[in-house]
Amino acid sequence: MSSQHVKRVDLIFEKIECRDVLKKIVDMEPDAISQEILDSDLKGRGGAGFPTGLKWRFAAKEKESIKYIICNADEGEPGTFKDREILDQVPGKVFCGMAIAGKAIGAKMGYVYLRGEYKFLIPKLNKELIEFHKTMDEFNQNFRIQIRLGSGAYICGEESALFESMEGKRGEPRNKPPYPTTSGLFGKPTVINNVETLVHTVMIMNYGAAHFRELGTKDSRGSKVFSISGDTPKAGIYELELGMTVDEFVNDFGDGDTKAVQVGGASGFCVPRKKFDETIIGFEGVPTGGSMKLFNSSRSMYNVLHNYLDFFTEESCGQCTPCRVGCQQLLKGVEAVKQGEKNSKYLDELVKLAKTMKRASKCGLGQSVGNAFGSIVENFKEEIIY
Amino acid sequence: MVSLSVNGMLVKVPEGTTILDAAKKMNFRIPTLCQHDDLCVAGNCRVCVVEQLGAKSLVAACAVPVSEGMQILTNSLKVRSARKHIIELLLSEHNADCTKCYKNGMCELQNLSNEFAVGDHIFIDLNTIKEYTIDRFSPSIQKDDSKCIRCQRCVRTCEQLQGVNALTVAFKGDQQRITTFEDLSMAEVICTNCGQCINRCPTGALVERTYLDEVWDAILDPTKHVVVQTAPAVRVGLGEELGFEPGKRVTGQMVAALKRLGFDSVLDTDFTADLTIMEEGTELLTRLKRALVDKDSDVALPMTTSCSPGWVKFIEHTFPEYLPNVSSCKSPQQMFGALAKTYYADVRKLDPKDIVSVSIMPCTAKKYEANRPEMRSSGYKDVDYVLTTRELARMIKQAGVDFNMLKEDKYDSIMGASSGAGVIFGATGGVMEAALRTAYEIVTGREVPFENLNITPVRGMEGVRQASVLIEDCKEEWSFLNGVELKCAVAHGLVNARELMDGVKSGEINVHFIEVMACPGGCLGGGGQPIPTNEEIRRKRTEAIYAEDMSMEVRKSHENPEIISIYKEFLGEPLGHKSHELLHTHYTERVRY
Ligand SMILES: Cc1cc2nc3c(=O)[nH]c(=O)nc-3n(C[C@H](O)[C@H](O)[C@H](O)COP(=O)(O)O)c2cc1C
Ligand code: SF4
Numbered sequence: 001m002s003s004q005h006v007k008r009v010d011l012i013f014e015k016i017e018c019r020d021v022l023k024k025i026v027d028m029e030p031d032a033i034s035q036e037i038l039d040s041d042l043k044g045r046g047g048a049g050f051p052t053g054l055k056w057r058f059a060a061k062e063k064e065s066i067k068y069i070i071c072n073a074d075e076g077e078p079g080t081f082k083d084r085e086i087l088d089q090v091p092g093k094v095f096c097g098m099a100i101a102g103k104a105i106g107a108k109m110g111y112v113y114l115r116g117e118y119k120f121l122i123p124k125l126n127k128e129l130i131e132f133h134k135t136m137d138e139f140n141q142n143f144r145i146q147i148r149l150g151s152g153a154y155i156c157g158e159e160s161a162l163f164e165s166m167e168g169k170r171g172e173p174r175n176k177p178p179y180p181t182t183s184g185l186f187g188k189p190t191v192i193n194n195v196e197t198l199v200h201t202v203m204i205m206n207y208g209a210a211h212f213r214e215l216g217t218k219d220s221r222g223s224k225v226f227s228i229s230g231d232t233p234k235a236g237i238y239e240l241e242l243g244m245t246v247d248e249f250v251n252d253f254g255d256g257d258t259k260a261v262q263v264g265g266a267s268g269f270c271v272p273r274k275k276f277d278e279t280i281i282g283f284e285g286v287p288t289g290g291s292m293k294l295f296n297s298s299r300s301m302y303n304v305l306h307n308y309l310d311f312f313t314e315e316s317c318g319q320c321t322p323c324r325v326g327c328q329q330l331l332k333g334v335e336a337v338k339q340g341e342k343n344s345k346y347l348d349e350l351v352k353l354a355k356t357m358k359r360a361s362k363c364g365l366g367q368s369v370g371n372a373f374g375s376i377v378e379n380f381k382e383e384i385i386y
Numbered sequence: 387m388v389s390l391s392v393n394g395m396l397v398k399v400p401e402g403t404t405i406l407d408a409a410k411k412m413n414f415r416i417p418t419l420c421q422h423d424d425l426c427v428a429g430n431c432r433v434c435v436v437e438q439l440g441a442k443s444l445v446a447a448c449a450v451p452v453s454e455g456m457q458i459l460t461n462s463l464k465v466r467s468a469r470k471h472i473i474e475l476l477l478s479e480h481n482a483d484c485t486k487c488y489k490n491g492m493c494e495l496q497n498l499s500n501e502f503a504v505g506d507h508i509f510i511d512l513n514t515i516k517e518y519t520i521d522r523f524s525p526s527i528q529k530d531d532s533k534c535i536r537c538q539r540c541v542r543t544c545e546q547l548q549g550v551n552a553l554t555v556a557f558k559g560d561q562q563r564i565t566t567f568e569d570l571s572m573a574e575v576i577c578t579n580c581g582q583c584i585n586r587c588p589t590g591a592l593v594e595r596t597y598l599d600e601v602w603d604a605i606l607d608p609t610k611h612v613v614v615q616t617a618p619a620v621r622v623g624l625g626e627e628l629g630f631e632p633g634k635r636v637t638g639q640m641v642a643a644l645k646r647l648g649f650d651s652v653l654d655t656d657f658t659a660d661l662t663i664m665e666e667g668t669e670l671l672t673r674l675k676r677a678l679v680d681k682d683s684d685v686a687l688p689m690t691t692s693c694s695p696g697w698v699k700f701i702e703h704t705f706p707e708y709l710p711n712v713s714s715c716k717s718p719q720q721m722f723g724a725l726a727k728t729y730y731a732d733v734r735k736l737d738p739k740d741i742v743s744v745s746i747m748p749c750t751a752k753k754y755e756a757n758r759p760e761m762r763s764s765g766y767k768d769v770d771y772v773l774t775t776r777e778l779a780r781m782i783k784q785a786g787v788d789f790n791m792l793k794e795d796k797y798d799s800i801m802g803a804s805s806g807a808g809v810i811f812g813a814t815g816g817v818m819e820a821a822l823r824t825a826y827e828i829v830t831g832r833e834v835p836f837e838n839l840n841i842t843p844v845r846g847m848e849g850v851r852q853a854s855v856l857i858e859d860c861k862e863e864w865s866f867l868n869g870v871e872l873k874c875a876v877a878h879g880l881v882n883a884r885e886l887m888d889g890v891k892s893g894e895i896n897v898h899f900i901e902v903m904a905c906p907g908g909c910l911g912g913g914g915q916p917i918p919t920n921e922e923i924r925r926k927r928t929e930a931i932y933a934e935d936m937s938m939e940v941r942k943s944h945e946n947p948e949i950i951s952i953y954k955e956f957l958g959e960p961l962g963h964k965s966h967e968l969l970h971t972h973y974t975e976r977v978r979y
Contacts (some may be wrong), residue, residue: 153558170555175429175449316535318562319430319555322468325475325512328560332510349508356471359444359464361434367443 006252007241009215009223011203012196013089018096019135021206026139027101030060033104035374038199040209046072046157046194047289048364052201055191058181059105062189064100067107069098070166070185070192073114074157077265078311079291082225083195085237087114087121090199091128095145097198099136099180100205102143110145111185113162116152135261154315158363159184159192161317172317173363196225196290211300217243218283224290230262231255231296245285247276249292260379265291266308267368270301272379286380301380302338308372309334316365323366330373337385344385347377390456405436405447405458414460417469417498417587419476420537421448423920425546425908431537434470435499437462445470461516473498478509480589481518481532487590490915494588497537506964507582512560523571525595525757526579526750526913531563534591540564540583545632547906549881549923550700552577564591567979576703576978578880580696580904581750581774581913589911592866594750594914597695597771598781602972604742604770605648612742613730614649615722615801616640617749618656619812619909620775622930626916626923627779628789633926638794645795646787651734654797655745656804658718658725659811659820661941661952662693666715666817667943668827668960670899671864679866686891687708688875688897691817693717695755696904696913698973700880705887706975711900714970716880718811719752723768725801729956738764744771746778748912749811751904763968773830774914803948806935813931814845814878814908815851818901822855822874823942825947831859831865839941840932847921847928849882850875873897879906 025033038053060066071094075083087094098110114121125147148166148217150156156165160174163185183191191202200222204212207247216222220242229235232253240249252256259270263279263286271279271286279285281292295304309331333350336342354370361367377384387398392405392412399408404427409416420431429449436447439457444464445679459465465655477499484490518532536555542565544553552575556565566575584592604612643650670689676682692698692713701708722745727738733857745752749772755761756769774779782789807823810816818839826834834841834855843853854873860866875897877886883902889895905911907924910931938947959965 039439155558172555175446177450250801280667312559314559314561316559316562318560319428319538321430321432321472321475321535324536324559324562325479328512329475329478329509332512332515336510352467353471353475353509356468360432361443361469362429362432362446 006244006248007078009239009241011064011223012086012199012225012239014203014372015090016093016202016206018092018202021096021202022099022139025100025205026141027216028103030104030106033100034060035203036209037104037204040204040212041124042200042204042212043220043283044194045200045224045289047077047267048285049283052193052197054102054337055181055186055193056104058179059102059189059191062182065190066188067105067110068185068188068190069101069105069107069110069196070162070190071098071110071198072157072159072162072192073112073118073195074159074162075115075118075195076154077267077289077291079229079262080227080263080289082227082237082290084118084121086199086225087118087125091125092132093199093202094195095129095132096232097193097202098145099141099143101193101203103141104191105191107191108144109143110143111166113166114147114149114249116150118151120199123149123215153317155317155365158365161190161363163190175362184218193371194289215241216362217280217282217283224286224288226292227290228292228294229252231258231292232294242282244278244281246281247273249281250276250294254294255296258294259297259299260295260301262291262295262372263306264288264371265293266311266372267365270304270375270379292319301376302385305334305372305376305384306331312365312369320362320366322357323361323369326361326366327354328371329353334384346355347381347384350379355371364368388454390452390454390458392458393460399452401451403452405445406434406450408452408514409436409458409460410445416447416460417501418448419494419535420539420588421794422539424586425542428538428542429863431476431535433469435465435468435472436460437465444530466650470502470504473502473504474507474509475505476535477504478498479512479774480535481513481530487533488596489590493590495762503638514647521571522595523573524577524579524754525573526753527572527577527581527584528593528595528887529572530591531614533589534564535589535724536562536564537588538564539586539588540592543582543586547582547879547881548578548580548904549884550578553583553599578699579751579754582905584750584913585915585917585919586709594777595753595772596777597753597773598777601744601771601773601781604744605869607862609740610742611650611728611736611740612744613646613651614644614744614746615653615655615719616644616746616813617719617909618659618780618809618931619745619912619915621934622910622927623748623775623915624779627776628782632923633930635930637934638796639701639789639792640790641797642795643782643787643789647781647785649744649793649944651798653722654804654808655718655722655810656808657801657948658721659808660805660946660949661721661969662715662718662817663807663824663943664960665955665965666713667821667828668692669713669715670821671825671829674898675866678870688900689713690900690902693811694902694904694909695749695751696880696885699751699754699976700862700883700904701887701971702976703978704884705891708887708890709973709975715974716969716971717755718759719772719970720755720768720971722801723756723761724764725768727764727768729952730801732956737801738766741889742770743768743917744773745769746773746775748775748909748915749905750774752914760971776916779916800948803946804938805943805946806938806941808946809934809938809942811834813845813928814903815876816844816908816931817899818844818874818876818899820943821899826855826857827942827944829860829867831861834861838936844874844876845932847925849879849885850877857968860936872899874899874901875914878903878908880904900975904913
């Protein structure tokens with residue numbers, strides 16, 4: 001076991017002059033902006049990992065006069081708390097990223113959809129917004145940003161549920177297609193990006209795509225801000241280069257007794273010790289929106305799983321069958337197995353059910369319940385049964 | 387056109403077609419639950435998932451439009467196992483006491499469960515864990531959440547077709563359910579009792595409040611004289627519940643069946659529909675006279691119809707400032723009820739306390755209407771029990787009457803004679819047309835200037851329709867109407883009624899007379915009619931209604947011989963003293979929340 005540190009990066013929180021970046025982009029061709037982002041290979045940091053440049057280009061192609069940029073600051077994934085820090089430390093960079101996206105697709109209006117619990121950030125954000133709008137005026141740009149507050153439902157971080165919520169409706173995911181870039185907020189072409197994604201675009205426009213690509217791997221370029229929690233002496237927020245193995249990560253952040261790491265929060269995967277060195281943290285391995293939770297041998301993986309299932313059972317929007325009922329069945333099912341009311345074979349039925357949920361659920365929530373479920377049951381079967 | 391393959395077979399369909407419809411074209415039926423032709427796509431039950439080769443997950447056939455080169459499998463291993471799981475999941479959350487359920491045998495979930503031979507019950511029963519109480523407070527609608535599968539058809543119906551929004555989705559996750567404002571009972575909210583939600587509920591979660599036992603008890607009670615009235619739309623719907631294709635007219639068989647069930651007298655709501663025309667037509671002309679001759683600025687115009695109880699409750703909640711505009715006429719059902727226990731009792735020498743008045747309606751709101759406190763002008767409850775078309779079919783089955791073999795029979799008299807004008811009350815635009823046939827003739831002495839009396843501009847399925855008739859060469863006493871272009875508007879489905887009333891409010895729509903029917907297509911698409919419903923079925927029922935009209939000897943309300951004699955023998959004249967006492971009513975402003 002080496003005690004080498006995983007490479008620390010300081011891009012997201014680096015204090016730069018946003019004015020300079022804005023000044024640079026106001027004279028650029030919109031398509032050149034999308035191209036630069038495309039060249040960087042930046043993939044969305046909100047979890048799904050869609051190529052950001054491509055998303056912008058799709059929206060840019062739409063021939064609507066009204067388009068929107070939305071910064072997804074709902075940050076509801078359990079164990080994720082990096083967007084809060086970004087908004088707190090470098091709010092100007094977030095707005096700058098929105099302006100860049102706005103310029104690229106031809107949007108004049110941007111919204112920050114802020115997690116309800118982050119209400120305390122509003123005064124700070126508004127103060128920063130005044131400065132931002134002044135700068136926009138100075139450069140003769142009529143791009144404006146407003147802040148909208150969520151109300152505490154995890155599902156409202158899902159892009160289409162977020163639109164519904166912003167439109168004053170119940171936050172339920174929509175059918176796709178159409179995708180947001182064609183029909184998003186109020187049916188208009190919309191680019192929705194995670195807070196961190198937007199800040200990355202600022203740095204890409206600042207230092208160039210090549211600079212961004214210097215870090216990371218073929219499938220996972222650049223760096224990423226991680227929210228590290230659980231059984232670790234070093235809980236907190238770290239920007240790390242993508243492409244490390246879980247083993248490397250645990251060597252740096254573990255407490256010497258790490259038995260599993262939940263990568264990507266409740267909707268992510270649980271990686272057991274025996275797979276640490278073969279598992280890459282990134283889009284080629286296990287992707288993460290930033291949450292890394294370490295568990296040591298004192299933890300019951302049954303409790304961990306139960307906790308996640310409890311979360312999903314409550315946070316499913318409830319509209320579609322596989323997710324609404326599936327979550328309840330998984331939860332009640334593992335309880336029944338634990339209590340001996342169902343025999344261990346029943347877990348196989350549940351694993352099949354989780355597969356159906358992955359294939360047939362309407363949105364990413366239901367589709368990813370099986371990630372934690374499948375990986376915990378597969379690797380910690382004894383702990384679930386006995 | 388887009389080409390794709392469904393189960394290996396190539397098909398070309400227009401752009402925008404859903405996978406569901408493309409498959410249907412190839413004669414592959416994909417099962418659905420939340421999908422309904424009348425409603426926007428929800429894509430939430432997931433029963434219709436199919437495999438799209440190359441796609442990461444399964445796709446909902448109802449929600450995804452076809453794309454070029456798409457390869458769809460509707461029955462692959464993945465599809466089958468997912469579908470079976472989904473049905474199992476729904477059943478695990480469902481109160482599956484099928485044999486005791488009101489919808490037993492008519493439940494879409496039950497059918498699916500049957501089709502997929504779901505018998506393993508692999509999952510844990512979640513239904514018994516949760517606590518449910520059945521909402522039986524409304525006289526029209528019974529809501530049982532334990533049977534609800536959260537397809538949201540009812541919510542979409544109430545919002546998109548009716549613009550009422552009495553039902554909504556609340557809470558999330560395992561707590562998610564369909565409820566009302568503040569969880570109040572259906573009797574306490576802005577529900578109009580139209581029953582359109584019932585028509586689209588795939589399970590037994592929303593059903594009518596049934597009064598079958600009460601009616602049987604009355605029939606079997608030798609001291610009671612039970613009269614039954616049948617609404618116009620019932621005769622073009624009932625057949626569907628008894629094995630006929632939509633659009634089949636079964637008037638004569640229905641009458642024969644009712645007689646076999648033991649009703650003492652089988653009478654026709656069409657008779658009081660004709661009577662409504664006499665009263666309402668006169669009321670309109672009187673209002674016009676007050677406006678045009680007396681220059682009375684207090685007179686409320688446009689006047690709206692009042693025969694649809696769903697519409698009446700809607701306007702009481704939503705546009706109470708327009709209540710003076712609503713015709714004071716009771717609905718044909720209630721006119722009938724009031725006369726059954728007065729006029730009819732007199733003629734038949736019966737004590738009204740021994741009469742039980744039953745009506746067969748295409749409507750659930752009629753159940754509520756019959757229970758309004760003001761509907762007792764005979765001194766008794768004017769209409770004792772209201773049954774829907776569906777309940778009548780059930781009665782016929784219960785009594786073992788072989789409906790298909792029945793010979794046509796005729797309505798009894800008195801109050802059994804009707805005109806074609808009374809019949810078309812069952813279709814949207816029908817009241818307007820019937821009123822015009824009579825009013826025009828009263829005023830000018832001539833028939834309406836439309837071929838065969840068919841006033842086609844007020845017919846059709848458009849949500850809001852406007853038409854006008856120029857009045858010329860009036861009779862002496864109506865000369866003030868000379869040269870007046872009588873303008874009218876028709877709306878069906880309350881979402882359209884709202885649009886129409888908003889237009890009236892803003893001044894955009896400027897008419898004299900408005901007909902509103904709460905239900906899509908009018909009464910023939912009512913909340914008490916056979917299930918399923920869709921535009922095609924409603925169109926067929928509409929055709930049947932107009933065919934029935936054409937087949938009638940008398941086509942105008944004022945020429946109905948029984949109408950002529952009831953005025954001569956009992957009522958005196960339209961809007962006369964007796965009419966006011968028995969046939970007219972008033973309305974109540976109601977809160978929205
Ligand atoms: C249930 C659910 C919750 C989500 N919550 C968030 C969130 O809180 N923040 C976020 O950025 N993306 C969230 N997403 C992902 C968004 O739908 C969307 O993919 C993302 O905002 C796109 O931005 P990106 O491309 O920059 O990652 C969530 C997705 C799902 C299915
Ligand atoms: S998967 Fe879950 S959260 Fe997503 S639409 Fe279905 S019920 Fe709602």
